[in-house]
Amino acid sequence: MRRCLVFVVALLAVSLPATAQQLAATPPMGWNSWNWFAGKVTDADIRKAADLMVSSGMRDAGYVYVNIDDTWQGKRDANGVLHPNEKFPDMKALADYVHSKGLKIGIYSSPGPQTCAHYEGSLGHEEQDAKMYAEWGIDYLKYDLCSFRKNMQEEHPNDVPAQNKMMIDAYEKMHQAILKTGRPIVYSLCQYGFDQSWQWAPKVGGNLWRTTDDIRAQYGSMMLIALNQAGLSKYAGPGHWNDPDMLEVGNGKLTHEENVTHMTFWAMLAAPLMAGNNLTEMSDDVRSILTNKEVIAIDQDKLGRQGDRLWAGDQIEIWSRPLSDGSVALAIFNVSHDQHNMHGLTLHLKDAGFGSGTAHARDLWSHKDLGVIKDTDVFTIPRHGAVLLKLTK
Structure with a gap:
């Protein structure tokens, strides 16, 4: 079994005011x-x-x-x-x-x-x-x-x-x-x-x-x-x-x-x-x-706020995007070229506005509800892979 990039994640949100227009109201x-x-x-x-x-x-x-x-x-x-x-x-x-x-x-x-x-x-x-x-x-x-x-x-x-x-x-x-x-x-x-x-x-x-x-x-x-x-x-x-x-x-x-x-x-x-x-x-x-x-x-989220970088390391990128229903999309990327490289990373859910230090998470690629996640939860991501989560309070 190949080794994957492993780290612990927590979440931040960014915001951007949007101006509604009729044409291309969402990305074409x-x-x-x-x-x-x-x-x-x-x-x-x-x-x-x-x-x-x-x-x-x-x-x-x-x-x-x-x-x-x-x-x-x-x-x-x-x-x-x-x-x-x-x-x-x-x-x-x-x-x-x-x-x-x-x-x-x-x-x-x-x-x-x-x-x-x-x-x-x-x-x-x-x-x-x-x-x-x-x-x-x-x-x-x-x-x-x-x-x-x-x-x-x-x-x-x-x-x-x-x-x-x-x-x-x-x-x-x-x-x-x-x-x-x-x-x-x-x-x-x-x-x-x-x-x-x-x-x-x-x-x-x-x-x-x-x-x-x-x-x-x-x-x-x-x-x-x-x-x-x-x-x-x-x-x-x-x-x-x-x-x-x-x-x-x-x-x-x-x-x-x-x-x-x-x-x-x-x-x-x-x-x-x-x-x-x-x-x-x-x-x-x-x-x-x-x-x-x-x-x-x-x-296509109707709020129309583009995501942006939250954190970047040598082999990790974490991006966040606020959504119209008040939830947060969080993407975690393993940008490592080394098949056997492993890293640990800790961020805090409170920094993302989740005051309890926990959040409800859904994995949008596996279509699975992960339930309540905590600061210490670990996500395993293969080389050049990504995880996309939707987080709610």
Whole structure:
């Protein structure tokens, strides 16, 4: 039997005021084509993804957006209207099909002349493109900085503040174009956290904004991004969310424990949950992780307060999140790379507002009520694993 990280835990709570907004009142949930299909995605792939979102139970678990990422674009005609390429013969019909499944549909563009995959961007055509999206029935726009960085650098060489203002203005321009359509479209800013995006993205209508560079299907990449969210909780709330990037659950060589850690961290962060796995060959294990209703309920808690770090050691991370019913979500992560390493840690329940030094606990991954836990109770967590508890008085 392999050795696991063992320690004793106690609990603290953090708070964040939330501002309610109608659109994206809870973090958006769905599936995005890029992580699995990249530039090969087609109309048929999106239709099949919609079917599988329903049959797998993902839709009923809350994953409602089916988002087309890069490489759908064709060329503009003489009037500047952008037409999809041959992979997407009829976007309106595709949107109607996705909607018929009780799902919503998203699309991708860039404020630059080209997207990251060198397809047609929206520069100079913002209103035209937004109007087209609305006519198709698009519900979600991912707007990726991409080639616009070159425009910024060429127009303002060696002047980073001016470059950043140019970037912010570009995102505001598309925001205004979306508003002009009158259609509620979730606005996802993909700008890699430049100029502390959490500070300015809500002001340009962002419902979610990337806080870091792209995620990869590797434990180190996922954890680096997750840990960089520490201290950002005050910037998130209903209608506006920090986005640590899409889920890689089920991708690459992530182990069961690493997938659980990934899902746990994103739930604690009130992060948008955008799966990106192969829905056709999704294992029962991956499905159970992605559709764990108790874990999703933490992510989607209506209070909308993002969790934050309580304590960190060399091989331990403890994060806490206050919930709308007065309870506290507590996540404990073993970040050790050593299969045989063991540690003991003591925290006190009183520090979390549990004056008696005890709390009622439920393990949200095992779906078990643990009863009353005390300061001296021990939780055993495997290498790269996590425990997620819901604590009540």
